[in-house]
Amino acid sequence: MASTDVKVIGAAPSPFVNRVQIALNLKSVDYEFLEEKMGSKSELLLKSNPVHKKIPVMIHGGKPICESLIIVQYIDEAWTDGPSILPSDPYARAMARFWAAYVDDKFYPTFRAFGSAEGEEAKAVAREQLMEAIMLLEDAFAKCGKGKDFFGGDTIGYLDIAIGCFLGWMRAVEKMSDIKLIDETKTPGLFGWAKRFGSNAAVKDVLPKTETLVEIAKMMAAKAKAQ
Amino acid sequence: MADDLKVFRTWSSPFALRIIWALQLKGLEYETIFEDLSQKSPLLLQYNPTYKKVPVLVHNGKPISESLVILEYIEETWNQNPLLPEDPYERAKARFWAKFVDEKLLQSVIDVLVTEGNKQEEAVPRAKENLKYIEEELKGNKFFGGATIGFTDIALGWTARWLPIIEEVTGIKLIEADTFPRISEWMQNFCDVPVIKANWPPYDKMVTKVQGTREKCLAPKGTN
Numbered sequence: 475m476a477s478t479d480v481k482v483i484g485a486a487p488s489p490f491v492n493r494v495q496i497a498l499n500l501k502s503v504d505y506e507f508l509e510e511k512m513g514s515k516s517e518l519l520l521k522s523n524p525v526h527k528k529i530p531v532m533i534h535g536g537k538p539i540c541e542s543l544i545i546v547q548y549i550d551e552a553w554t555d556g557p558s559i560l561p562s563d564p565y566a567r568a569m570a571r572f573w574a575a576y577v578d579d580k581f582y583p584t585f586r587a588f589g590s591a592e593g594e595e596a597k598a599v600a601r602e603q604l605m606e607a608i609m610l611l612e613d614a615f616a617k618c619g620k621g622k623d624f625f626g627g628d629t630i631g632y633l634d635i636a637i638g639c640f641l642g643w644m645r646a647v648e649k650m651s652d653i654k655l656i657d658e659t660k661t662p663g664l665f666g667w668a669k670r671f672g673s674n675a676a677v678k679d680v681l682p683k684t685e686t687l688v689e690i691a692k693m694m695a696a697k698a699k700a701q
Numbered sequence: 702m703a704d705d706l707k708v709f710r711t712w713s714s715p716f717a718l719r720i721i722w723a724l725q726l727k728g729l730e731y732e733t734i735f736e737d738l739s740q741k742s743p744l745l746l747q748y749n750p751t752y753k754k755v756p757v758l759v760h761n762g763k764p765i766s767e768s769l770v771i772l773e774y775i776e777e778t779w780n781q782n783p784l785l786p787e788d789p790y791e792r793a794k795a796r797f798w799a800k801f802v803d804e805k806l807l808q809s810v811i812d813v814l815v816t817e818g819n820k821q822e823e824a825v826p827r828a829k830e831n832l833k834y835i836e837e838e839l840k841g842n843k844f845f846g847g848a849t850i851g852f853t854d855i856a857l858g859w860t861a862r863w864l865p866i867i868e869e870v871t872g873i874k875l876i877e878a879d880t881f882p883r884i885s886e887w888m889q890n891f892c893d894v895p896v897i898k899a900n901w902p903p904y905d906k907m908v909t910k911v912q913g914t915r916e917k918c919l920a921p922k923g924t925n
Binding site: 564 | 792
């Protein structure tokens with residue numbers, strides 16, 4: 475299939491965009507990456523995602539698909555030769571979807587709140603909520619992974635992608651805030667999983683380097699202060 | 702082995718209705734457990750410890766929470782009367798619009814209900830803008846699912862009953878027939894579907910509840 479048949483509109487530091495890239499890599503699908511400039515939205519993006527005007531958007535054969543987890547499911551269903559991203563058992567699929575929705579609805583906002591909290595009290599509250607969310611994910615790892623390498627079992631799956639995309643930013647936050655989010659003793663499951671996920675062939679060239687993200691965070695903070 | 706299906710719901714939850722509709726559309730039998738959310742049952746807390754909410758579907762003892770997750774589970778477990786199309790792109794669209802309903806439309810409609818004055822004046826066009834996206838997407842189809850109702854119709858379905866009630870309670874018209882002809886027709890067609898018609902909660906009870914929600918949100922702080 476021609477590589478220009480699949481385009482991804484995104485930005486390299488976006489964990490939501492990274493989800494799509496990892497999924498395409500898992501299926502060995504070539505794609506053209508159209509990088510959005512920070513601070514502006516291209517005509518193509520606005521045309522392809524008029525409702526939300528957000529990245530990622532995947533365009534396949536001219537048709538746009540939006541919302542990262544929906545795109546990942548689409549990738550799984552459109553390319554059936556290649557490893558499955560969602561598990562085959564309906565209940566396991568439901569658990570993967572449930573926890574992926576939890577990541578978007580609860581974990582991510584909590585993570586953002588921690589990053590932007592100002593003042594000792596607000597930081598402490600945000601930190602506690604974030605650690606609670608992480609402990610739930612540690613729990614989910616045991617339940618879904620059932621002692622195997624990944625949430626998806628022996629191979630990377632939907633929930634691994636949904637959570638793992640944040641590892642770059644989590645490490646950046648750990649560095650900047652001098653805090654351990656994924657700790658070898660407190661969250662041993664996630665700790666081991668993070669290493670395996672990050673070094674996986676489909677992932678390792680996608681997740682941005684910690685130093686890059688720290689620089690971006692500093693730049694964004696400086697911009698915000700200047701306004 | 703016969704499937705053991707239980708649905709934990711409240712009489713008024715629009716999210717629980719989605720599950721009821723899906724199960725009935727597929728001709729499945731289930732037991733209903735009505736919850737009082739002010740006194741949640743130990744079973745509910747055991748089955749949904751993360752959110753402690755309804756609906757929960759329990760299939761042969763295994764619980765699933767979050768209505769859209771439950772819908773996908775029902776769809777994948779029972780093949781009759783498919784709710785999602787077969788084509789991956791069409792499936793992605795159905796999921797996109799269902800998500801839009803829950804993440805954008807729902808809150809914008811609630812904002813109209815629970816505000817007044819300037820705040821409400823600002824909320825109304827936001828809700829209408831979201832409804833416009835739905836209006837455009839309907840594109841002359843009877844239902845999002847085509848000739849019969851599907852995943853997106855089920856996700857959007859609460860609007861067919863709740864929007865008129867919110868209009869009645871707030872005195873604000875959101876769905877004018879000339880601005881939203883497709884949604885207006887969709888609502889009528891949706892309400893005509895036997896499974897939908899049979900399961901609405903009592904109208905007057907719903908009006909009282911929606912009215913109560915508005916009053917509670919508008920009550921000055923510090924008043925009980």
